[in-house]
Amino acid sequence: EVQLVETGGGLIQPGGSLRLSCAASGFTVSSNYMSWVRQAPGKGLEWVSVIYSGGSTYYADSVKGRFTISRDNSKNTLYLQMNSLRAEDTAVYYCARVKPVYCGGDCYSYYFDYWGQGTLVTVSS
Amino acid sequence: QSVLTQPPSVSGAPGQRVTISCTGSSSNIGAGYDVHWYQQLPGTAPKLLIYGNSNRPSGVPDRFSGSKSGTSASLAITGLQAEDEADYYCQSYDSSLSGFHVVFGGGTKLTVL
Numbered sequence: 001e002v003q004l005v006e007t008g009g010g011l012i013q014p015g016g017s018l019r020l021s022c023a024a025s026g027f028t029v030s031s032n033y034m035s036w037v038r039q040a041p042g043k044g045l046e047w048v049s050v051i052y053s054g055g056s057t058y059y060a061d062s063v064k065g066r067f068t069i070s071r072d073n074s075k076n077t078l079y080l081q082m083n084s085l086r087a088e089d090t091a092v093y094y095c096a097r098v099k100p101v102y103c104g105g106d107c108y109s110y111y112f113d114y115w116g117q118g119t120l121v122t123v124s125s
Numbered sequence: 126q127s128v129l130t131q132p133p134s135v136s137g138a139p140g141q142r143v144t145i146s147c148t149g150s151s152s153n154i155g156a157g158y159d160v161h162w163y164q165q166l167p168g169t170a171p172k173l174l175i176y177g178n179s180n181r182p183s184g185v186p187d188r189f190s191g192s193k194s195g196t197s198a199s200l201a202i203t204g205l206q207a208e209d210e211a212d213y214y215c216q217s218y219d220s221s222l223s224g225f226h227v228v229f230g231g232g233t234k235l236t237v238l
Contacts, residue, residue: 035227037171044127044232045163045171045214050225058225094170101159101177109218110227111161113182115170 002026002114004095009119016085016123022078022095022116030073033098035112036080038091046091049080050098063089085123092118128153129215129230136236137205145233147198147215153228155196158218162191162200165212165232174213175200202235210237 008020020036036048049059049069057069068081078095096112103109130148137143147160154160162175173182175191178198188209190201198217202209215230 045216045229047227047229050227099176103157103159107157109159110225111159111173111176111216112163112171113173113176115172117170 002097004097004114004116006093006095006116006119009093009121011122011124012085013125014086014123017081017083018085018121020080020082020093020095020119020121022080024076024078024097027097029071029076029078033100033110034069034071034078035096035098036069036078036093037096037112037115038089038093039118040088040091043091048093051078082121085121087123090121090123092120094118127231128219128228129217131213131215131230131233133231134234134236136238137202138238139205139207141205142201142203143205143235144202145200145213145215145235147200147217147230149196149198149217149228151196152221153196153217153219154193154198156220158220160191160193160198161216162189163214163216165214166208167211171214205237207237210235 003025005023035050051069066084070079095116097114099113101109159177163171164174165171178193179191212232214232219226219228
């Protein structure tokens, strides 16, 4: 059974750093694309970052240069290092497994087939 | 402002049929990228409901169906039940920027009357 369990959230002051972890079971993190998606209180879903099975990483413009996605293959765990945190980073952070969908030619689409339960990050003084 | 546009809310009585629209543009849905739908019950994580425009993962009732046409997509729920009350999000991919650009709709709150 596929399971994703996030930890590491909490209350942090603006400008601070936090590292989120996502422990996976039932599949191999390094063989899959993995993502972080966040949801601000009362708001919709916002994609944050992705790491490909080959190791390439991408970020939303809102977090580029401040957040770093990584994984530890030996622990089958995904991470999100968050630096220079701002009030607008306050959200529940979900990790999710990404599935590619071939749509013809060199076109690929993506969706999230499994999600963790989320961990709340609150940035406030 | 979300890249994909959904109505903020829809409602229906038990047993009725409701639809939720998701409108995009020529750089996402209209470019041929698939649309996927997620259900988020109150206080829980999103759950995949429909993938690849119209496919249901194992365990999702056939009361839920999806379709796509042009730059829009729709989620239909028939035989509405109280437990369907949730937020629903559409998601696709956008090619207007380089890199990896998954985009979501703003979400639609379904109320079962």
